[in-house]
Amino acid sequence: MLFQDRRDAGRQLAARLEHLKGTGVLVLGLPRGGVPVAAEVAAALGAPLDICLVRKLGVPYQPELGMGALGEDGVRVINDEVVRAAGIGPRELARVEARERVVLETRARIYRGGRPPARLGGRTVVIVDDGVATGSTARAACRIVRARGAARTVLAVPVAPDDWTAKLGADADDFVCVHTPRLFAAVGQFYADFTQTEDNEVIACLNAATTRQAARAAGPPGDRTDDVRTGGQGDHDTTARAADRADDRDSARAEARDDGANAGGAAGRDPAHVGERDSVRHGALDDGGAADRAAGRETGRTGGRDDVRAVARDDGGAADRAAGRETSRAGGHDSDGAGARGDGREVDVLAGTVRLRGELAVPDGAIGVVLFAHGSGSSRHSPRNRSVAAGLRRAGLGTLLFDLLTEDEEDDRANVFDTVLLARRLADATAWLRTRPEANRLPVGYFGASTGAAAALWAAAESDSRIAAVVSRGGRPDLAGPRLAAVTAPTLLLVGGDDRLVIGLNRTAQARLRCENRLDVVPGAGHLFEEPGTLDQVTVLAREWFGTHMAPATHHHTAA
Numbered sequence: 001m002l003f004q005d006r007r008d009a010g011r012q013l014a015a016r017l018e019h020l021k022g023t024g025v026l027v028l029g030l031p032r033g034g035v036p037v038a039a040e041v042a043a044a045l046g047a048p049l050d051i052c053l054v055r056k057l058g059v060p061y062q063p064e065l066g067m068g069a070l071g072e073d074g075v076r077v078i079n080d081e082v083v084r085a086a087g088i089g090p091r092e093l094a095r096v097e098a099r100e101r102v103v104l105e106t107r108a109r110i111y112r113g114g115r116p117p118a119r120l121g122g123r124t125v126v127i128v129d130d131g132v133a134t135g136s137t138a139r140a141a142c143r144i145v146r147a148r149g150a151a152r153t154v155l156a157v158p159v160a161p162d163d164w165t166a167k168l169g170a171d172a173d174d175f176v177c178v179h180t181p182r183l184f185a186a187v188g189q190f191y192a193d194f195t196q197t198e199d200n201e202v203i204a205c206l207n208a209a210t211t212r213q214a215a216r217a218a219g220p221p222g223d224r225t226d227d228v229r230t231g232g233q234g235d236h237d238t239t240a241r242a243a244d245r246a247d248d249r250d251s252a253r254a255e256a257r258d259d260g261a262n263a264g265g266a267a268g269r270d271p272a273h274v275g276e277r278d279s280v281r282h283g284a285l286d287d288g289g290a291a292d293r294a295a296g297r298e299t300g301r302t303g304g305r306d307d308v309r310a311v312a313r314d315d316g317g318a319a320d321r322a323a324g325r326e327t328s329r330a331g332g333h334d335s336d337g338a339g340a341r342g343d344g345r346e347v348d349v350l351a352g353t354v355r356l357r358g359e360l361a362v363p364d365g366a367i368g369v370v371l372f373a374h375g376s377g378s379s380r381h382s383p384r385n386r387s388v389a390a391g392l393r394r395a396g397l398g399t400l401l402f403d404l405l406t407e408d409e410e411d412d413r414a415n416v417f418d419t420v421l422l423a424r425r426l427a428d429a430t431a432w433l434r435t436r437p438e439a440n441r442l443p444v445g446y447f448g449a450s451t452g453a454a455a456a457l458w459a460a461a462e463s464d465s466r467i468a469a470v471v472s473r474g475g476r477p478d479l480a481g482p483r484l485a486a487v488t489a490p491t492l493l494l495v496g497g498d499d500r501l502v503i504g505l506n507r508t509a510q511a512r513l514r515c516e517n518r519l520d521v522v523p524g525a526g527h528l529f530e531e532p533g534t535l536d537q538v539t540v541l542a543r544e545w546f547g548t549h550m551a552p553a554t555h556h557h558t559a560a
Contacts, residue, residue, distance in 0.1 A: 002159065002179050005193040006033065006130050009158035010040025012178050017126065017156060021045045025124045025154075028052040029205070030141055031111065032197040033414055034129035037158060039205040041128055046216065049209035050118040051111055051202070052127055054140045055100040057093075058407070059086045062381075066136075067093070070100050071144030072108065072117045111202055115210070121149035127172070130414075131187030132160035135167045137411070142171040159190045183501075185476075186417045186451075196414045349402045351428035358402025358429075360436070361393055368443040368468060368550035369398035369433060373426050375450030379403050384528075384535060385449060388473070391539035392447075397546055398439060402429060404455070417451060419479050423458035427465065443468035443550045446489075447542060454479035461486035469549035471542045474502065474527050477509035484512040491517040492545040494538055496525030 003009035027047050029038025035051060042049035057068040059082070067088060068078035076097065083093065108117070127141050138155055145153050155172040161184040165175045179190065188194035349358040359380055362369060370392055372385050380401040389399040404425045409415045426446065434440050445468050448456030453475025460467040461483035470491045477484065477493060491513060493506045503521060510519050520541055525534035 002190045003192070005191060005195075006036040006197070007040055009130060009178070009191070010037040010128075011044070013037060013128070013156055013158050013176070014041045014044035016176050016178060017041060017045060017154075020047075020124070020126065020154070023124060025126055026050065026118055026120065027126045027128060028118070028141075028145065029202075030054075030127065030129040030137060031107070032199065032202050032412055035202045035205050036197060037130050038126075038128035039209060041126065041156065042209055043212065045126075047126075048118060048213050049206065051206065052141045052145060053104055053108055053111075053117075054137070054144050055104045056140065057096050057100055059088060060092055060096060062086075066140075067096075069140040069144060070097065070104055071148060072104065073148050075144055075147045077140070077143045077147055110199060111206060115206075120145060122151045124152040124154065125150040126154045126156050128156050130158065131190070132157050132164050132168075132177075133184075133187055133416075135160075135164060139168055139171050142168070159187060160184075188414060188417045194414060194417075196412065196418065347402075349400075349429045350432045351425045354406060354425075356403050356406065356425070356429070358400055360398070360400045360433075360439075361389075362398035362438040362442075363393055363396055365396060366398040366439075366442060367396050368445055368546060369400060369439045370445045370447050370546060371426065371429060371433065372399065372401045373404065373422065373446060373448040373452030373456045374401075375452050378449070378452075382449070385447070387535055388447065388539050388542060391536075392543055392546065395543045395547060397445075397543070397550070398442065400429070400433060404452070419451070419454045419458055422452070422455035423480075426455050426459040427462060430459070430465070430467075445469040445471070445546050445550060447471045447473065448475055449473045451476050451479060453477055457487055457491070458483050460489045460491075465489070469546050471545055472506075473538050473542070474499065474529060476502070476505065478505045481509070481512065484509055485514050487513060488515050490545070490549045491515055492541065493517065493519040494541060495519065495521055496527055496529060496534065497521045497523045498525060499527040502527060 003012065021044070025045060025047050027038050027042040027045065027049050029035035029049065029051055031051050031053065039049055041047075053072055055070045056066045057070060057076075057078070059067050066079070067082040067086060068076060070076050078093075125145050127138070127145060129138060129141075132138050138157070142153050142155055152174070153172045154174040154176060155168065156176040158177070159179045159181070160177050161167075162180045162182050164177065164180065168175070181190075345360065347358050347360045349356040357380065370389070372380070372389060374380065374382050374385055378385075380403050382401075385401060389401055392399055404422050405415055415421060430444055433444065444466070446456035446460060448454070448470065449472075453472035454477060456470050456472070457477055457480040459465060460470050461480070463486075467489040470487070470489045472491070472493045474496060475493065477491075493510060495503050495506050497503075506519055510517055522529070522534050522537050522541075525531050525537075529535045529538060
């Protein structure tokens with residue numbers, strides 16, 4: 001852990017940007033988590049603060065695959081290669097643009113009120129986020145800022161993988177980062193407090209910055225470090241209102257910590273849980289971006305869509321989803337004979353008040369249903385999970401692959417690593433599944449990949465979960481540390497033989513399990529299980545585990 005919270009990260013980042021003080025720079029924060037960091041940077045530099053709003057333009061039949069982005073001032077950046085490869089016509093593109101423009105303008109009104117966006121023409125703009133993982137959001141922001149007329153773009157973050165400049169080198173003029181660790185799993189692991197930033201905090205930061213700049217402009221000439229470019233005058237009550245909001249926010253956070261609401265986040269932030277960068281060198285031990293792109297290469301060869309996958313790398317975890325969607329455009333079937341969706345159908349999974357897209361397949365005579373909890377940045381279209389699901393269906397098991405987050409929620413990287421939130425979604429999806437006539441009497445199991453394994457174990461630890469079995473593939477069960485002892489479902493931990501650090505993390509987690517459990521190491525497999533035959537071994541082991549334990553029985557604690 002390097003940062004107490006986003007404010008502390010902003011102060012440390014500001015120290016690396018002192019050379020820009022007094023140069024007329026403008027600081028833009030990426031909502032939501034980047035804004036508190038940016039607020040500290042702007043205050044230290046005496047610079048105006050605004051937000052950088054970006055909306056991805058998703059391919060209509062696969063929204064996760066970006067074909068461009070929209071920014072304010074009517075700016076649009078289109079990836080012509082993706083548009084051509086996806087077969088998107090002008091009318092379809094215009095419809096997507098119109099829809100996303102409405103969303104962008106709505107968010108601008110929420111955050112700024114009536115203030116216009118800052119003018120970027122000819123200025124040096126510092127784009128600030130709370131960290132970089134895959135880099136897809138930062139990349140889109142840099143391109144939008146450049147398209148809005150910025151003369152020079154500086155991308156500044158507290159923490160990023162050590163190869164982040166290689167990934168983003170063409171998208172910004174300068175890069176500034178406090179910490180670039182070689183071992184990088186998630187942005188949140190470097191914060192003691194990585195609580196999700198709420199809209200109220202974004203608004204409070206902007207109001208306080210506007211008030212500060214108005215006061216600076218009204219003071220002696222020597223105090224006018226920068227012009228007030230963000231618009232609006234503010235008044236004597238603005239600072240008080242911002243302080244009230246901050247007090248309310250801090251009180252709510254304190255109550256949440258007292259109630260243990262942030263237990264999962266705390267587990268994920270423990271520096272002992274730092275993941276290992278393996279040979280793919282796309283960072284994280286999550287199943288987003290690099291992991292599913294690696295899996296998708298094989299699918300791409302048979303699907304003839306390598307051109308889509310190549311350009312889709314700009315969208316982080318989207319390439320795997322493109323691979324998954326390939327089959328749906330061909331009629332919804334893939335080579336396993338049961339179809340990419342099995343003999344099931346697309347469903348809307350009700351999780352609380354949120355509807356999540358999913359694919360449910362329950363073969364006749366099924367002995368149980370397995371819910372898939374994908375890794376961070378991935379989705380129900382992950383080729384790796386879909387391959388395992390196809391094997392389970394052939395063995396008479398039903399499968400439910402679904403998105404744990406909505407597209408808007410995925411924009412906030414904190415959500416992607418929020419074990420508590422993901423576990424709650426999984427539990428809600430389980431409750432929904434049990435209302436379905438084709439599954440309401442069947443045992444339920446969880447298959448968790450990478451960070452999704454932590455969510456699966458967290459959900460399975462609930463006293464009323466009634467989960468028959470859990471399988472973790474290349475998982476991070478250590479992120480569910482506080483709840484491992486409460487898991488009663490028989491648990492199989494599968495790890496690649498060459499994934500040495502994750503083997504250690506799984507062994508540590510296994511020692512905390514009190515349920516029936518086993519750790520199997522797949523020889524010759526890395527974290528991604530991309531080596532020939534290794535994913536097949538995962539499928540066989542998972543099929544055997546679920547087949548053995550898929551019975552409506554009560555599980556008891558065993559001696560530690």
